Amino acid sequence: MFFSKMLIPTLKKAPSNADMVSVKLMVRSGMVRKLAAGLYELLPLGLKVLRKVENIIRQEMNGAGGQEVIFPLIFPKALWLETDRWNVYGKELFRLKDRKDAEFCLAPTAEEVVTDLIRKNIKSYKQLPVMLYQFGTKFRDEMRPRFGVLRSREFLMKDAYSFHIDEADLEKYYKTMFDAYTNICIKCGFQFRAVEAASGAIGGSFSHEFVVLTNTGEEEITWCNCGYGANSEKVECLKIEQSKEEVLPAEEILTPDTGAVEDVAKLLNLSHKKFIKTMIYIANKKPVAVLVRGDHEINEIKLQALLGADETALADEQTVISVTNAPIGFAGPAGLKNIKIIADLSVVELSNALTGANKKDYHLKNVNYKRDYNADIVADIRKVIRGDICPKCKKEELKFSRGIEIGHIFKLGAKYSKSMNASYLDATGKEKFIIMGCYGIGVTRILAAIVEQSHDDDGIIWPDNIAPFEVAIVPLNYVDEKTKETTEKIYEELSSKGLDILIDDRDERAGIKFKDADLIGIPYRITISEKNLANGNVELKARRDAKDAVRILKPEKVVSELLKIFKK
Amino acid sequence: MFFSKMLIPTLKKAPSNADMVSVKLMVRSGMVRKLAAGLYELLPLGLKVLRKVENIIRQEMNGAGGQEVIFPLIFPKALWLETDRWNVYGKELFRLKDRKDAEFCLAPTAEEVVTDLIRKNIKSYKQLPVMLYQFGTKFRDEMRPRFGVLRSREFLMKDAYSFHIDEADLEKYYKTMFDAYTNICIKCGFQFRAVEAASGAIGGSFSHEFVVLTNTGEEEITWCNCGYGANSEKVECLKIEQSKEEVLPAEEILTPDTGAVEDVAKLLNLSHKKFIKTMIYIANKKPVAVLVRGDHEINEIKLQALLGADETALADEQTVISVTNAPIGFAGPAGLKNIKIIADLSVVELSNALTGANKKDYHLKNVNYKRDYNADIVADIRKVIRGDICPKCKKEELKFSRGIEIGHIFKLGAKYSKSMNASYLDATGKEKFIIMGCYGIGVTRILAAIVEQSHDDDGIIWPDNIAPFEVAIVPLNYVDEKTKETTEKIYEELSSKGLDILIDDRDERAGIKFKDADLIGIPYRITISEKNLANGNVELKARRDAKDAVRILKPEKVVSELLKIFKK
Structure with missing residues (x-):
């Protein structure tokens, strides 16, 4: 091919709003162009690379027994109501109406559609397992589209869905797909980690993310030399044990003009680690009191999973006042009534802690679990911090890396088959729910991830097998x-x-x-x-x-x- | 591949609402499934066929010097306003809003987007010609989705766009693409005709349709052994000459309870061919009187082209009364005032014709052109009928066939580059508009067309090179x-x-x-x-x-x- 015959509009300078190396270089090298916020055109050079990545993925999917299909991109609302995702999905879902005012959404993933296909066409255990996959455009109305094709509103994704007679068969197949995804990452030349992850809007019991390591990535992962790895949102936080002190009497102290932990800590010259932060949340439409140590943060994803809530949000001031009898900043577990109390594992370890006194301008000193307050649930509900110990080997400190999530595989179990009534007859003629897995990989994302990982000051350095x-x-x-x-x-x-x-x-x-x-x-x-x-x-x-x-x-x-x- | 491992859900009977052989057989053979009205899933067997067709097309597009790209499927309104297609396109365009209420449409074709890309990246005659193409999902909110993937709301199309320094270069390239499309049809094993066609919503000066001949197709084409061929909407109708009669005096006759040509013809025992039908249309917001012979029909596409109107519609009763002073059914050209009169070529040939008298319950006999009425424009504005003579050889009667349009190629000229200001500098440094062509072929349509043309009572008969x-x-x-x-x-x-x-x-x-x-x-x-x-x-x-x-x-x-x- 002659350069002069090809549309390769290289640029000396990147557009001023390019916010990541990959988008700068992909635009400058004439691989992509931006049409509008979060909408990118793939030019001839970009497409050549995309096809190579697509073929690497296709080979692995076929190797894993997958069958390629194409689903529509417009989905009818009725299917999404069956799983309630029409209501749960929120603003990221592009919605539209046809000329007869019937409602549709644009595909963000295809669980409903594929489950509908399978429930209509699979009747017997003899027809299972089945794995279907497609390379399809996906749509997400991002709050803030950015980072070029990494967080765009339209992107190419390979999504795959597997159907099994039971959890054991899914478990086996999940490993097959884990290996296939690992092979894809290796063939793309990635430095990467597969880590345990939260399942988010897709749902299901268990998932792994494939994260390409780059200093600039949006994702933070934690890992340990022992082999453990997890998304920071998901990583299990062990309780931090404390040497017990002699229990002192509780004491109310005046702390005017405070509220934030910082202010109180300064006033009393006390370590954050001695504090119990008490936050009033709304979950499943009811207030709950959530306790973490002063130097910890609440992990809402863990909280949601614990409470079985689709979302959680901090309560408004009025609710806080009615629950605690005090303005925001003075809540504490001692004396709280008619509200569920959820304490982090490390909170109940504290001796002589400091909390709010549920009284304006007052805190309570020397608060102790069981003596001064009780918790309805004690569980891991906090975010990981530097210094936390690996939950697997329980020896080494966790390490932190940043990266780009390029793939995500999920054990869905019966989540979709139950709500959509997708069942099969087993060998004894008994009707059972089909057990599902799903597996996504961002094809356009992979291009950007390669560029992030493989470039220098002069431009991109393509791996031999992926270069245009x-x-x-x-x-x-x-x-x-x-x-x-x-x-x-x-x-x-x-x-x-x-x-x-x-x-x-x-x-x-x-x-x-x-x-x-x-x-x-x-x-x-x-x-x-x-x-x-x-x-x-x-x-x-x-x-x-x-x-x-x-x-x-x-x-x-x-x-x-x-x-x-x-x-x- | 083992049958037992593949999702091939064959059916003994077609769904009761399957309205064409191709959709019956594609569903029965497990190639496709319907998700909702006009939305189809392509199952493994269907996808295998699609990929083969795609590759035939890709080979021809690359052979014609095309460069493959991928455009987004969501287009911003602003671009569509530049060409006014946002307003012109009507209800077939799916429209949607993002979370910030910005407006978008779903791609039906990509002229605006590709012209925008080219105007930003092509500056000099040295960079021309360029041809870009993509295989992309297209969306059309059909009034009545039907015939399976033939008239669906979402379908796969290969769309291509070429950019040239002048009409001569476009003309040359148009021939290259004509040949490429011919090759695609041959490689798909089609019985087909390439015929002149109307340009519709895409616009431009000239276009050809590639029509696969089937008795069941939606399209009607006319052709002649001399080589001429055209879509029935487009075919030029010659004037039908008449031997002149002795001119008789005009005479008003009472024709109560009539209105339609049929009624009057019956009452007066007169051939339809002696009638002048006078229809009041609204074009460019003004009424016009349009005359065709009683046995002819007005071709609104020709009328629109003649008047440079985006649409034409029959006037409402109130307008007819105010223009003709009579209710609907009694309009005639004689005595009409303050209105443009457009007569078909064959109308002005009539001697002693019958028309409405612009008076309730009266018709006018022995009406003659020039003596009793004049026309502002005399032109070909009628639909072709059986018995019409070929406009090229002017000898043989036109033949009629039905078929499925699978491809359409257009000379757009400067239509888009003018409205979007896409220009280049020629060798002398002078700024000129880029001249464009565009070329579409329905990939999923081709599958259905093959099945329509190649099946028997037992099922599909795939050509060797396209079979799954x-x-x-x-x-x-x-x-x-x-x-x-x-x-x-x-x-x-x-x-x-x-x-x-x-x-x-x-x-x-x-x-x-x-x-x-x-x-x-x-x-x-x-x-x-x-x-x-x-x-x-x-x-x-x-x-x-x-x-x-x-x-x-x-x-x-x-x-x-x-x-x-x-x-x-």
Whole structure:
């Protein structure tokens, strides 16, 4: 392919609102263009990369026994009412009406649709297991679309759904898919971790995220050398044990003009670790009091899971006053009535803690569990912090990394089959719910994740197997007869063996051609200059090597080396 | 692939609301399922066929120098306002709002988006021509979704857009694309015609439709042995000359209780051909009087083109009364004032015609052009009818065929580049509008068109190069050791050469297996029975051959024949 014939609109500068390296480089290299907030066009170079990633994924899905399908992108409301996701999903769901005012949503994932297909067409245990997958556009009306294709409103996703006779079969297949996802990450050249994760809007009992490690990623994961790994939202926090002190009498103290833990800690010259923060939440439409240590934060995802609530929110001031008889900032568990109290594991370990006194301008000192307050539930409800110990080996401190979530696999169990009544007859003729798993991977996301992980100051560095072209030939003066001849000869020899080559035939200065080649990030560059040709040589340079790691070689040698590298 | 491992939910009966052979057979053979009105799921077998069609198209588009891209499916309103299509497109356009109440539409075609991309990234004549194409989901909120994937609300389309320095270059490229579309039709095995067509909502000056000939198609085309062909909506109607009669004096006659041409013709015992039908239309917000012969119908598409109106509609009764001073049914050109009169070519040929008298219960006899009325425009504004003569050779009668439109190519000229200000600098530095063409082909439509054209009472008959599998092996008793062995051997030998094979390993009766094989329509079936195996033989049958055209052959012979057929 000739550069001059291809739409590769490279840019010297990234758009000023590009907020991540990957979007800067993808725009600058002419792979993508932004149509509107969260809506991206994939240009020819971007599409070539996308197809390669798609094929890596397809190969793994077929290897796992998957069958490819295509579902519509417009889903009727009726199906989404069956699972109640029409109401639960919130503003991220794009909704629309047709000319007859019937309501629809645009696909964010396809659990309802695939479950509907299966319940209508699978009747017997003999037809199970089945795994269906598709490469389909997905839509999410993000509150704040950003980071290019990483958090866009429309993106390409491979979503897969598996159907089983029981949990044991799902468990087995979940491992197969875990391995397939691991292979995809390896084939994309990722530094990554598979970690336990919260299941969010998809639901189900258990899930793993595949996170590509980058300093700039939105996700935070925790992990341990023992092999444990989890999304920070999900990681189990062990209770922090404390050496017990002699129990002192409770004492009300005046703390005017305070409210935040910081203020009180300063006033009393006391460590945050001695505090019990008491927050009034609304869950399932009722107030609950939630206690964590002063230096901890409440993890609402854990709280929701614990309470079986679709959402939780801090109560408004009026509710706080009516529950605690005091303005916000003075709540404490001692003396609270008619409200469920939920304490974090580490809270009940505290001796002589400080809490609000449920009285304006007063705190209570030397508060002790069981003597001064009780909790209805004691559980892990806090966010992980630096210094927490691994919940698996219980020895080492957890490590923290940032990254980009590219895949997420879920054990759904009977969540969807129950609400949609998807059942089968087992060998004894008994009707049972079908057990499900689902498996998503962001295809456009993978492109951005590769760029985040594999670039330098000059541009992208594509892995050999994913690059839009395998080799770039850069003739410095394509009008020169000998240059043209050599270019064509090398091109013929490489492309006849199946290598995909870009020839920069443009009438541009060498500097511009080199800059564009580096920016686009094709793994190997052959430079053909009249100077080297005079000695019968050309230059070969790998994109990932240092700028001066150029080798002057005979064209035949360049061809044979490249064929060897690409195993052709 | 084993039948038992694949989701192929064949049905004995088609759903009662299936309204065309193709949808009946596609549903029965387990290729597609309906999710809701106009929304179809493509199951594994359907997707396999789709991918083959996609690849045929992709090959032709790349051969025509096209570059594949992917555009978003949600388009911002602002772009559509630039071309005014936001207002013109009407109810077929799905519209939606995001969480911030910004307005969008779902892609029906992508002219605005691609023109926006090009105007931002193409500056010089050196960068032209460019052709971009995509395989993308398209959305149309059909008034009455029907005929399965033929008139669905969501479908897969290949849309392509070309950009040129001038009309001459577009003209040349239009021919290239015409040839590419012809090749696609040939490779899909179609009986088809490429005919001149009206441009509709896409606009532009000139277009061709590619119509697959089937008795059941929605489209009607006209054609002639001389090579002419056109959509019936578009075909040029020659004037029908009449031998002139002696001109008689005009005469008002009482015609009570009439109104429709039929009633008057009956009352006066007069041929329809002697009538001038006068219809009052509203075009560009003004009434116009439109005249056609009594046996002709007005072609609103021609009328709109003639008047440069986006739409035309019959005037309401109030308007008719105020224009003609008479109720509907008594309009005539003689004496009409303050209104533009448009007469069809064949109207002004009439001698002593009959028209309404613009007076309740009266008609006017012996009306003659120029003497009794004038027309502001005399032009071809009628629909073609049986008996009309070919406008090209002007000799033979036009022939009529029905068919399915699968592709449509357009010369757009500067329609979009003018309204969106997409220009380039020519070699002399002068700014000029980019000249455009666009080219669409319905990918899911092609599947249905193949089925319409290629089926029998038992099911689909796929062409060899498009079939979901090339060969079906049907072992009658897969539990039998020798049957299994022979099946596996044939499978190995064929699939190792690249043939895609479906083995019907189900524990079902032979009758069911044969019925399903015929229904699915795989081109070649190898039947393996214990009876034939006893003599070392198997059966080979081509799907397209008669039921009894079964050949009993040695397995080696079957393998070698099939490899020869598929050129492996």
